[in-house]
Amino acid sequence: MPRYARPANSEYAEDPIKTLGNVMNASVIGYLRQNPAQTRAEIAEELQLPKMSVANALETLMEAGLIIADPPRDVALRGQRVRYSVDDLQVTEMIMRLNQVLGEI
Numbered sequence: 105m106p107r108y109a110r111p112a113n114s115e116y117a118e119d120p121i122k123t124l125g126n127v128m129n130a131s132v133i134g135y136l137r138q139n140p141a142q143t144r145a146e147i148a149e150e151l152q153l154p155k156m157s158v159a160n161a162l163e164t165l166m167e168a169g170l171i172i173a174d175p176p177r178d179v180a181l182r183g184q185r186v187r188y189s190v191d192d193l194q195v196t197e198m199i200m201r202l203n204q205v206l207g208e209i
Contacts, residue, residue: 120202123168128153128161133170133190140189141174147188162188169194 123129131151136142139150148158165171173180174187 119168120198120205123164123170124198124202126161126164128157129165132158132161132165133195136171136188136190137192137195141187142189143185143187168198170198 124133131153132147135147135151139146142150144155144158144162147153147162148155151158162171162173166173166177170191172189172191174189175184177186180186
């Protein structure tokens, strides 16, 4: 099986590129930065996207540590509205990592 060529710092860049290099994820982060504490339905309506697409993006962003759920989903009761906000410190850190790989810093 062929091997893919990978630069020396590719592991450092992989998470930012995978997470921020997706239009859906970037749109959700951008919207939540300007409009914190929004529900999945509010995000979907404002961005004119299907709720499941937004749910998938939120899941990816939470796994990456870029989004905070209130209340946390593991303690939210069924039917309870969960509000999402951006963890600005984590997003800034990920952007800085990408900038370092691009040679901007």
